Amino acid sequence: MTTETIEEGKIIDEDAPVVADNIEALESEAIHIFREVAGEFDRPVILFSGGKDSTVLLHLAIKAFWPAPVPFPLLHVDTGHNFPEVLEFRDRMVDRHGLRLVVAKVQDYIDDGRLSERPDGTRNPLQTVPLLDAINENRFDAVFGGGRRDEERARAKERIFSLRNAFGQWEPRRQRPELWNLYNGRHSAGEHVRVFPLSNWTEADVWRYIEREDIELPSIYFAHTREVFARDGMWLTAGPWGGPREGETVHRKQVRYRTVGDGSCTGAVESGADDVASVIAEVSASRLTERGATRADDRISESAMEDRKREGYF
Amino acid sequence: MTELLRLATAGSVDDGKSTLIGRLLYDTKTILTDQLAAVERTSKERGEQGPDLALLTDGLRAEREQGITIDVAYRYFATPNRKFIIADTPGHVQHTRNMVTGASTAQVAVILVDARAGVLEQSRRHAFLASLLGIRHLVVCVNKMDLVDFSQARFAEIRDTFRGFAAKLDVQDIAFVPISALHGDNVVSPSPSMPWFEGTPLLGHLEQVHVASDRNLIDVRFPVQRVIRWQATGFRGYAGTVAGGVLKPGDEVVVQPSGASSRITEILAPGGTPVSEAFPPAAVTVRLADELDISRGDMLCRPGNRASVGQDIDAMVCWLTEDAELRAGASYEIRHTTATTRARIDRVDYRLDVNSLHREQDVDSLRLNEIGRIRLRTASPLLFDGYRRNRDTGSFILVDESTNNTVGAGLIGGAAETGPEVVWQRTAVERAERGARGATVWLTGLSASGKSAIAVELERRLVAQGRMAYLLDGDNVRHGLNADLGFAAADRDENVRRVGEVAALFADAGVIAIASLISPYAQAREQARQAHLRAGLRFVEVFVDTPLEVCEARDPKGMYRRARAGEISGFTGIDDPYEPPEFPDLVLRPADGDPSAMAEAIAALIGG
Numbered sequence: 001m002t003t004e005t006i007e008e009g010k011i012i013d014e015d016a017p018v019v020a021d022n023i024e025a026l027e028s029e030a031i032h033i034f035r036e037v038a039g040e041f042d043r044p045v046i047l048f049s050g051g052k053d054s055t056v057l058l059h060l061a062i063k064a065f066w067p068a069p070v071p072f073p074l075l076h077v078d079t080g081h082n083f084p085e086v087l088e089f090r091d092r093m094v095d096r097h098g099l100r101l102v103v104a105k106v107q108d109y110i111d112d113g114r115l116s117e118r119p120d121g122t123r124n125p126l127q128t129v130p131l132l133d134a135i136n137e138n139r140f141d142a143v144f145g146g147g148r149r150d151e152e153r154a155r156a157k158e159r160i161f162s163l164r165n166a167f168g169q170w171e172p173r174r175q176r177p178e179l180w181n182l183y184n185g186r187h188s189a190g191e192h193v194r195v196f197p198l199s200n201w202t203e204a205d206v207w208r209y210i211e212r213e214d215i216e217l218p219s220i221y222f223a224h225t226r227e228v229f230a231r232d233g234m235w236l237t238a239g240p241w242g243g244p245r246e247g248e249t250v251h252r253k254q255v256r257y258r259t260v261g262d263g264s265c266t267g268a269v270e271s272g273a274d275d276v277a278s279v280i281a282e283v284s285a286s287r288l289t290e291r292g293a294t295r296a297d298d299r300i301s302e303s304a305m306e307d308r309k310r311e312g313y314f
Numbered sequence: 315m316t317e318l319l320r321l322a323t324a325g326s327v328d329d330g331k332s333t334l335i336g337r338l339l340y341d342t343k344t345i346l347t348d349q350l351a352a353v354e355r356t357s358k359e360r361g362e363q364g365p366d367l368a369l370l371t372d373g374l375r376a377e378r379e380q381g382i383t384i385d386v387a388y389r390y391f392a393t394p395n396r397k398f399i400i401a402d403t404p405g406h407v408q409h410t411r412n413m414v415t416g417a418s419t420a421q422v423a424v425i426l427v428d429a430r431a432g433v434l435e436q437s438r439r440h441a442f443l444a445s446l447l448g449i450r451h452l453v454v455c456v457n458k459m460d461l462v463d464f465s466q467a468r469f470a471e472i473r474d475t476f477r478g479f480a481a482k483l484d485v486q487d488i489a490f491v492p493i494s495a496l497h498g499d500n501v502v503s504p505s506p507s508m509p510w511f512e513g514t515p516l517l518g519h520l521e522q523v524h525v526a527s528d529r530n531l532i533d534v535r536f537p538v539q540r541v542i543r544w545q546a547t548g549f550r551g552y553a554g555t556v557a558g559g560v561l562k563p564g565d566e567v568v569v570q571p572s573g574a575s576s577r578i579t580e581i582l583a584p585g586g587t588p589v590s591e592a593f594p595p596a597a598v599t600v601r602l603a604d605e606l607d608i609s610r611g612d613m614l615c616r617p618g619n620r621a622s623v624g625q626d627i628d629a630m631v632c633w634l635t636e637d638a639e640l641r642a643g644a645s646y647e648i649r650h651t652t653a654t655t656r657a658r659i660d661r662v663d664y665r666l667d668v669n670s671l672h673r674e675q676d677v678d679s680l681r682l683n684e685i686g687r688i689r690l691r692t693a694s695p696l697l698f699d700g701y702r703r704n705r706d707t708g709s710f711i712l713v714d715e716s717t718n719n720t721v722g723a724g725l726i727g728g729a730a731e732t733g734p735e736v737v738w739q740r741t742a743v744e745r746a747e748r749g750a751r752g753a754t755v756w757l758t759g760l761s762a763s764g765k766s767a768i769a770v771e772l773e774r775r776l777v778a779q780g781r782m783a784y785l786l787d788g789d790n791v792r793h794g795l796n797a798d799l800g801f802a803a804a805d806r807d808e809n810v811r812r813v814g815e816v817a818a819l820f821a822d823a824g825v826i827a828i829a830s831l832i833s834p835y836a837q838a839r840e841q842a843r844q845a846h847l848r849a850g851l852r853f854v855e856v857f858v859d860t861p862l863e864v865c866e867a868r869d870p871k872g873m874y875r876r877a878r879a880g881e882i883s884g885f886t887g888i889d890d891p892y893e894p895p896e897f898p899d900l901v902l903r904p905a906d907g908d909p910s911a912m913a914e915a916i917a918a919l920i921g922g
Contacts, residue, residue, distance in 0.1 A: 021315050021318070022315075022317060022397040025318040026318070027597070031584045035554075039539060039540050039610050039652065062585070064584055065542060066585050066599075068544045150389075153387075157385050157386070172385070176720040177414075177415045177634050177723070178415065178720070179415050179723050180418045180419060180711075181419075181555070181706070182650075182710070182711045184649065184718070184719075187718060199388070200388065200399055202390050202392070
């Protein structure tokens with residue numbers, strides 16, 4: 001029998017359900033955010049790279065609107081430096097769930113001279129312009145991203161609804177206060193809002209959710225044998241973006257990727273983790289952050305991420 | 315299973331808050347080698363001895379360069395039983411805004427006090443804000459115990475002072491922990507330097523604090539976020555996040571505001587898995603036995619336990635912007651649960667000094683970081699509870715419609731009470747003794763909109779029921795009371811003012827006064843309403859919203875034709891503006907039926 005007493009405004013129910021489970025609470029929060037955006041915006045889009053965070057994002061979107069289809073398309077900013085396994089995965093997801101995919105290609109911009117290749121060959125920083133053009137051309141007003149606050153300290157200050165000006169820029173000192181679960185998506189013409197439903201998730205939460213929900217990921221997240229060479233303390237792989245330079249030797253190693261990005265600057269880690277459970281064990285034992293370990297672009301300076309966010313990157 | 319606990323930390327850099335958070339992250343192994351290496355590098359560059367753990371939490375370049383914290387930052391760490399989200403709020407000038415933001419979602423507040431400085435004004439402010447925002451558990455960390463020789467007496471002194479003023483606040487659970495964040499004493503492990511402390515170290519306390527009963531599991535509240543339909547299977551369900559109570563299949567529910575009732579047939583978790591119950595903060599989809607007209611912003615409740623419905627609301631508001639002040643008379647967008655409407659600030663009752671808790675009367679504005687009690691009026695009714703009863707249905711934000719910024723955070727006290735607030739020459743008869751309760755129904759709308767026909771019908775109906783009602787018709791009063799007035803703007807204002815005052819006298823006498831006049835200007839109507847509110851009388855504004863084309867086609871007195879021909883000037887709707895009410899109590903449109911049906915709708919509103 002349920003006993004209910006009200007004592008000094010505090011409500012005590014001795015048969016009360018326990019405190020929300022972490023993963024369930026995070027899932028509910030993300031679902032709530034998806035539904036808010038569907039109710040408040042005209043043209044939302046999900047930024048989808050095929051990486052684990054955006055795959056979790058897509059999984060949540062499908063659950064949020066079930067049994068109706070996801071009411072928005074996907075947008076992929078294609079650096080041209082893709083892992084083939086990831087492109088194949090992307091197309092399969094789009095087919096399986098009957099989604100519409102918009103692709104913005106960095107290569108097109110390089111081909112017609114709007115962007116030029118950087119001396120270091122990495123194309124992650126080149127994504128910003130095609131991303132903003134795609135947002136403007138398609139008049140997207142809400143853009144879902146898989147960013148998490150635990151990834152990097154500039155992101156720790158990011159809002160769940162993050163207003164971007166007409167140039168896609170983030171203005172950290174002009175952010176709106178965000179209270180309770182009340183989100184303010186009002187914006188002027190030309191502005192848009194970046195929405196981060198995974199803000200409060202950690203890397204460990206994302207992996208536990210992948211395990212719980214049995215979410216399929218691109219195969220490169222799990223241990224496989226690959227020819228790699230060492231640069232800047234990371235294992236890089238050869239591809240259309242280039243291969244080892246003089247003095248860099250190629251090794252065959254058992255590796256996996258912790259993040260999926262531009263192939264030229266995303267490093268693999270040596271790992272034997274070939275399923276989700278062993279990845280979780282490995283991640284919890286790791287003493288390096290996923291970005292610090294495997295992303296050259298985030299190691300350029302103390303403020304690398306903040307600078308790119310200000311320019312309009314995620 | 316890992317539980318989720320949300321914390322807010324309060325204290326300034328001087329209290330060692332960043333060091334404490336850095337210590338928690340470091341000792342729970344949340345800080346990874348590359349992050350620590352970056353901190354060590356920067357500390358060395360600045361010539362500091364040892365890593366400055368505060369650097370871990372200063373996210374933006376400007377903060378690192380200026381050694382300040384700009385904004386609320388969120389940190390995460392986990393122990394085997396719990397995952398913690400810390401809303402880390404800076405302690406400088408903008409503190410109130412940031413702490414209110416961080417505390418809005420927190421279950422526990424960690425307040426830092428420097429053992430050398432003792433309980434300062436800001437400590438009181440932190441405790442008050444935590445209690446205002448409905449945080450039921452406080453942990454007071456008396457930090458820098460190493461600098462007071464780990465003195466038990468000093469700790470006891472601070473604890474007793476803090477308890478003294480916290481007794482005045484609505485906080486049930488306060489724990490005190492003497493710590494040294496710099497050296498790690500009593501943060502994760504018990505301190506060998508303070509064997510006299512018999513309590514639990516901070517982390518152990520945070521792992522055990524009992525928050526399960528903080529949620530309201532009694533009042534069923536389910537704000538509908540989205541209606542999910544899927545033609546292929548004929549599926550229809552109402553998606554939302556449970557804001558209160560426990561929902562179960564088979565439960566009878568009532569849909570507010572329509573009042574329609576139905577029964578829950580099924581509750582689905584995201585993705586469609588049926589569940590046997592749903593409680594806060596679960597996001598679910600609820601299916602009902604009946605096909606009802608339900609949309610975003612509606613709320614499912616239990617028939618015997620409904621949310622309050624109202625347009626006049628008393629609330630505490632914290633002002634969040636420096637761009638403009640909150641002012642009586644100003645209008646904002648208001649966001650509350652899944653509903654969005656407009657609100658006008660009717661008045662500022664007082665401003666609260668967050669340090670002394672003194673109420674400053676005679677104010678009509680609030681500036682950045684100020685908190686005050688206000689009354690507001692919404693354009694459509696809100697479905698709400700008091701904030702102390704339910705955080706989700708008792709909170710709202712105000713949005714500036716020109717800048718789109720979130721400018722105010724509101725905590726609902728309750729529905730506004732109308733009570734006499736000015737000194738009035740008292741008569742020997744109390745209002746309650748007059749036998750009948752008076753009110754004013756104010757019909758506004760264009761000429762030939764149908765006001766008079768509705769008013770006549772309403773008066774007839776009320777009198778037939780044995781109630782005292784009296785029609786003050788705009789045309790009729792111009793024969794006597796207002797015979798000296800013309801149709802210029804100033805005369806029209808005076809016409810409305812006099813009718814408003816007379817209506818208030820009728821209402822005070824226990825009569826239902828029915829005022830039917832074009833009353834085209836919003837400000838003049840507002841004055842009439844204020845005259846009633848001042849006297850504690852009910853004022854029901856009914857907007858007879860008949861389109862101009864329809865009125866012009868009717869034209870019973872040929873006035874529109876003459877105005878179009880230029881024979882008369884200053885005619886409302888033709889060459890003089892009609893300002894429609896922004897916050898009417900009722901809107902009647904031609905589709906709502908004949909005058910009799912409309913009169914019935916008004917009678918229902920005033921309880922007849």
